[in-house]
Amino acid sequence: MKSLGVRAGLLSVLLFIAFCVLWQVAVTPSASTGPALDPEYAKLMGISTVGAKSAMPGPLDVAAKLWDNLKRPFYDNGPNDKGLGLQLLYSIGRVALGYVLAVLVAVPIGFLIGMSPLAYRALDPFIQVLKPISPLAWMPLALYTIKDSALSAIFVIFICSVWPMLLNTAFGVGAVRKEWLNVARTLEVGPWRRAFTVILPAAAPTILTGMRISIGIAWLVIVAAEMLVGGTGIGYFVWNEWNNLSIANVIVGILFIGVVGMVLDLILARLQRRVTFPE
Amino acid sequence: MSMFSNPFSLKSKLGRCLCGRHATQEEHAASERAAGLGDEARYRDVVASGLMRALFPNDMKRRAFLKAVGASTAAAALATFFPLDAATEAFAATGKPEKTDLKVGFIPITCATPIIMAHPMGFYAKQGLNVEVVKTAGWAVVRDKTINKEYDAAHMLAPMPLAISQGLGSNPIPFVTAAIENINGQSFTLGIKHKDKMDVKSWKGLKFAIPYDFSMHNYLLRYLLAENGIDPDSDVQLRVVPPPEMVANLRAENIDGFLAPDNVAQRAVFDGVGFIHSLSKTMWDGHPCCAFAASREFITTMPNTYAALLRAIVDATGYASKTENRKAIAEAIAPPAYLNAPVTVLEQVLVGKYADGLGNIKDDPKRIDFDPFPWESFAVWMLTQMKRWGQIKGEVDYASVANQVFLATDAARVMKEMGLTPPATTSKSFLVMGKVFDPAKPAEYVASFAIKRS
Numbered sequence: 001m002k003s004l005g006v007r008a009g010l011l012s013v014l015l016f017i018a019f020c021v022l023w024q025v026a027v028t029p030s031a032s033t034g035p036a037l038d039p040e041y042a043k044l045m046g047i048s049t050v051g052a053k054s055a056m057p058g059p060l061d062v063a064a065k066l067w068d069n070l071k072r073p074f075y076d077n078g079p080n081d082k083g084l085g086l087q088l089l090y091s092i093g094r095v096a097l098g099y100v101l102a103v104l105v106a107v108p109i110g111f112l113i114g115m116s117p118l119a120y121r122a123l124d125p126f127i128q129v130l131k132p133i134s135p136l137a138w139m140p141l142a143l144y145t146i147k148d149s150a151l152s153a154i155f156v157i158f159i160c161s162v163w164p165m166l167l168n169t170a171f172g173v174g175a176v177r178k179e180w181l182n183v184a185r186t187l188e189v190g191p192w193r194r195a196f197t198v199i200l201p202a203a204a205p206t207i208l209t210g211m212r213i214s215i216g217i218a219w220l221v222i223v224a225a226e227m228l229v230g231g232t233g234i235g236y237f238v239w240n241e242w243n244n245l246s247i248a249n250v251i252v253g254i255l256f257i258g259v260v261g262m263v264l265d266l267i268l269a270r271l272q273r274r275v276t277f278p279e
Numbered sequence: 280m281s282m283f284s285n286p287f288s289l290k291s292k293l294g295r296c297l298c299g300r301h302a303t304q305e306e307h308a309a310s311e312r313a314a315g316l317g318d319e320a321r322y323r324d325v326v327a328s329g330l331m332r333a334l335f336p337n338d339m340k341r342r343a344f345l346k347a348v349g350a351s352t353a354a355a356a357l358a359t360f361f362p363l364d365a366a367t368e369a370f371a372a373t374g375k376p377e378k379t380d381l382k383v384g385f386i387p388i389t390c391a392t393p394i395i396m397a398h399p400m401g402f403y404a405k406q407g408l409n410v411e412v413v414k415t416a417g418w419a420v421v422r423d424k425t426i427n428k429e430y431d432a433a434h435m436l437a438p439m440p441l442a443i444s445q446g447l448g449s450n451p452i453p454f455v456t457a458a459i460e461n462i463n464g465q466s467f468t469l470g471i472k473h474k475d476k477m478d479v480k481s482w483k484g485l486k487f488a489i490p491y492d493f494s495m496h497n498y499l500l501r502y503l504l505a506e507n508g509i510d511p512d513s514d515v516q517l518r519v520v521p522p523p524e525m526v527a528n529l530r531a532e533n534i535d536g537f538l539a540p541d542n543v544a545q546r547a548v549f550d551g552v553g554f555i556h557s558l559s560k561t562m563w564d565g566h567p568c569c570a571f572a573a574s575r576e577f578i579t580t581m582p583n584t585y586a587a588l589l590r591a592i593v594d595a596t597g598y599a600s601k602t603e604n605r606k607a608i609a610e611a612i613a614p615p616a617y618l619n620a621p622v623t624v625l626e627q628v629l630v631g632k633y634a635d636g637l638g639n640i641k642d643d644p645k646r647i648d649f650d651p652f653p654w655e656s657f658a659v660w661m662l663t664q665m666k667r668w669g670q671i672k673g674e675v676d677y678a679s680v681a682n683q684v685f686l687a688t689d690a691a692r693v694m695k696e697m698g699l700t701p702p703a704t705t706s707k708s709f710l711v712m713g714k715v716f717d718p719a720k721p722a723e724y725v726a727s728f729a730i731k732r733s
Binding site: 041140 | 623
């Protein structure tokens with residue numbers, strides 16, 4: 001009897017292979033031959049053989065495109081044509097900037113709100129309304145007021161990732177056990193020390209949960225924002241390939257968006273584990 | 280090609296009628312080559328064309344004049360009261376550009392051909408400019424980025440500077456159409472399942488995509504529908520969809536058809552999802568489509584840069600107007616950095632020999648053409664349609680808006696400074712679906728339509 005991990009891994013691989021085979025079968029054109037085309041017309045249509053070609057690429061096409069992109073990830077042919085690696089770096093850079101700004105704003109403010117139940121109750125409705133607004137809705141407003149598309153993209157990341165962190169921080173701080181605070185008070189611990197030695201460690205897991213939700217949102221947002229603003233980034237890459245109707249490259253882009261999103265989430269998950277303590 | 284033909288030749292046509300000028304163009308190019316003339320001669324012709332056009336809005340009169348006095352006398356006569364050489368020099372002036380690193384935005388469609396090809400083919404570099412051409416996702420983004428000054432100038436739909444200047448869909452900011460990018464170059468495309476709907480009257484209930492509200496596409500499609508008794512606001516649905524996304528939407532049957540740039544239409548054919556019902560040139564041969572636009576502020580604060588940029592664009596447009604160059608252009612603008620499209624699709628658009636999606640091969644070298652002259656009457660026509668469909672409320676001063684936005688009046692202005700009386704308009708009349716448009720009577724034109732909003 002092999003271990004559960006090995007069996008699960010084996011099952012994953014099998015599932016992946018089955019998925020690829022099904023995919024390949026689904027996109028393989030039927031063998032029926034249509035009416036013969038005038039060769040000149042066929043050439044203009046870009047078809048060399050007769051028969052319907054599926055618009056959807058198969059797994060082999062995607063693998064070929066993937067290899068193409070992996071072979072030279074950092075080439076730079078001017079502003080409209082850069083390698084996949086460069087595009088990802090641009091996106092990660094934007095996300096990092098907008099996200100760090102959001103952390104710097106959300107955690108302290110969330111802390112303050114969390115300490116005062118009044119402020120928490122008063123501000124909660126606003127946060128609840130602002131939280132579900134889509135990045136694309138912010139974009140025109142940002143472009144119009146900030147008047148700079150690069151800053152607008154970062155602003156949109158900021159504004160979309162700030163609310164979950166704010167809410168979770170406030171909640172985490174507000175939910176710190178009363179007994180702990182009372183103990184701190186009887187020991188005459190000053191407010192600053194109380195905040196850093198009692199509240200922060202107690203609220204840290206909840207704060208990290210908010211940060212983890214936010215990084216996911218930030219990564220979702222950047223793709224939409226870059227599709228609209230264009231220029232650089234993985235969102236622009238996907239848009240540009242859609243523009244070219246190269247679905248294979250779009251799938252490659254999607255794959256990388258997924259992988260990077262997963263890595264970002266893993267980093268935050270590891271951080272979260274580090275600050276969690278058994279009660 | 281009016282802008283690039285010899286204005287002192289009887290054979291050339293300064294724009295009134297566009298057919299049959301092909302031979303003239305070749306002749307002109309051949310003579311220029313034979314004489315070993317370079318840029319100087321070409322700039323001179325461009326300036327003289329504008330001047331002759333301003334003097335003789337009616338081509339018949341120009342010909343009568345040339346016949347009466349002869350071309351060389353005409354040239355000499357013109358030179359006595361208009362410093363042609365000086366004007367040419369001013370146009371070709373190599374005044375140091377105030378700024379050499381520029382950004383020009385474009386939408387990836389063949390309409391932007393001159394703006395795009397000027398980069399790989401070195402037209403910007405020749406003017407001492409280092410221009411970065413930046414691909415942009417949609418028209419609203421182009422508008423905002425140009426207003427933001429992220430772009431120094433941009434590829435826009437010809438009606439956009441009119442709309443921006445009047446504050447339609449944005450704050451009113453003075454913008455100009457410095458040059459027309461392309462004429463013709465659009466196709467009515469339907470999904471392949473609508474093969475039987477060749478008659479426009481059967482288009483009731485369909486969903487169509489247009490690239491932007493302030494576009495020739497919107498006005499031409501509405502015009503075509505209305506002429507066939509279909510109210511574009513109630514009998515069909517018109518949706519704004521960026522051109523690159525139209526093919527995907529057609530494939531998904533989210534829309535039934537679109538009026539879009541030819542490369543998008545050809546792409547729909549190439550992918551087997553649509554067929555070309557008709558070219559927009561069948562409605563109005565020589566209609567303007569896209570524009571090279573900039574803010575008035577850019578033009579006034581950086582006149583030398585603007586002049587150099589305009590020279591590059593006019594040069595590139597002239598190069599693109601020659602059929603024999605089109606293959607090379609298709610190859611130059613196909614890579615991912617520019618249009619990101621198959622060369623064979625672009626070649627069918629630019630060369631004009633194309634598959635229509637129904638199994639026929641058609642040949643129309645003028646499917647798309649390039650002529651930069653921003654006729655004011657073009658602007659007046661666009662304004663009449665903005666008025667017709669309720670985009671402009673209230674009174675419109677057609678002539679003065681057209682005059683401010685479409686920069687066709689430079690020749691007239693210079694003439695005034697010389698103490699001459701320039702003709703009242705830099706306009707020409709033209710036919711739209713067989714109906715004569717008189718730019719002097721826009722209000723009557725609007726009133727003459729059966730289907731309208733105002």
